Amino acid sequence: MxxxxxxxxxxxxxxxxxxxxxxxxxxxxxxxxxxxxxxxxxxxxxxxxxxxxxxxxxxxxxxxxxxxxxxxxxxxxxxxxxxxxxxxxxxxxxxxxxxxxxxxxxxxxxxxxxxxxxxAFAEFEKSRIKERTMAGLERAKSEGKTLGRKTVIDLAKLQQLKAIGLSQSAVSKNLDVSLTTVKRYWNK
Structure with a gap:
């Protein structure tokens, strides 16, 4: 049993x-x-x-x-x-x-x-979600919106500080962002 x-x-x-x-x-x-x-x-x-x-x-x-x-x-x-x-x-x-x-x-x-x-309904639901997501992304692009993660750092300011010879650590402190963020944008 x-x-x-x-x-x-x-x-x-x-x-x-x-x-x-x-x-x-x-x-x-x-x-x-x-x-x-x-x-x-x-x-x-x-x-x-x-x-x-x-x-x-x-x-x-x-x-x-x-x-x-x-x-x-x-x-x-x-x-x-x-x-x-x-x-x-x-x-x-x-x-x-x-x-x-x-x-x-x-x-x-x-x-x-x-x-x-x-x-079948689950697969249909999954397809509809994908379609709506793609349509939303296309609409956002057509409206001129920037997709993806927002930049949390002033790139122009970073380049100015880099140009005057500050280290990545000093730029991080100056811009009040993490060292990882500075490294991500250092060569952009």
Whole structure:
């Protein structure tokens, strides 16, 4: 018989995972307290970069186990990361159930279909983000905006100080910028 784990996540310390735990148990998953993994961390943090989630995957979950989440967004906000996380769990023989998807085991035929649909949307989302970024860059260029990092140093002043023989360290102090910044622009 497989062991059941629950992963419950909230984004801020003024929130609680208690409602998620209650909902999972009310859905018929009697998860022992030791197998309820809770975490307070942003959904924007990649799943395997979250300490509690990573520890659960690496040290607790085994092939044949089932991981239950209240909603798919508990695994993360980034569709691509969620897809990769689920695929990784399934490849290790771990079942994934998201209650907001009608209790479908995402490793079943129906679940795999849902994952393929989500993957298509994730790929579409990724493409749209790239298109919007490129359009924004083109618009900025056409408006004459300088792209990239802003210069934090007065280049003319740097060249004047260099011309009168000041060292890079002295120029750094004179312009009140780091020595690294002076070195970056020294020969420009």
């Amino acid at each position: 497989s062991r059941v784990f629950a992963y419950c996540r909230v984004s801020t310390s003024d929130q609680t995972t208690e409602n998620q735990i209650i909902a999972i148990r009310q859905a018929g998953y009697d998860v022992p307290k030791a197998r309820v993994i809770t975490e307070t961390i942003s959904g924007g943090v990649m799943a395997m970069e979250r300490p509690a989630f990573k520890a659960m995957v690496q040290h607790k979950l085994e092939a044949g186990d089932v991981l239950v989440v209240l909603k798919l967004d508990r695994l993360g906000r980034d569709n691509i990361d969620v897809q990769q996380t689920i695929q990784s769990l399934i490849s290790k023989g771990i079942g994934v159930i998201s209650l907001d998807l009608g209790k479908h085991d995402l490793s079943s035929s129906e679940g795999k279909l849902m994952l393929q649909i989500f993957s």
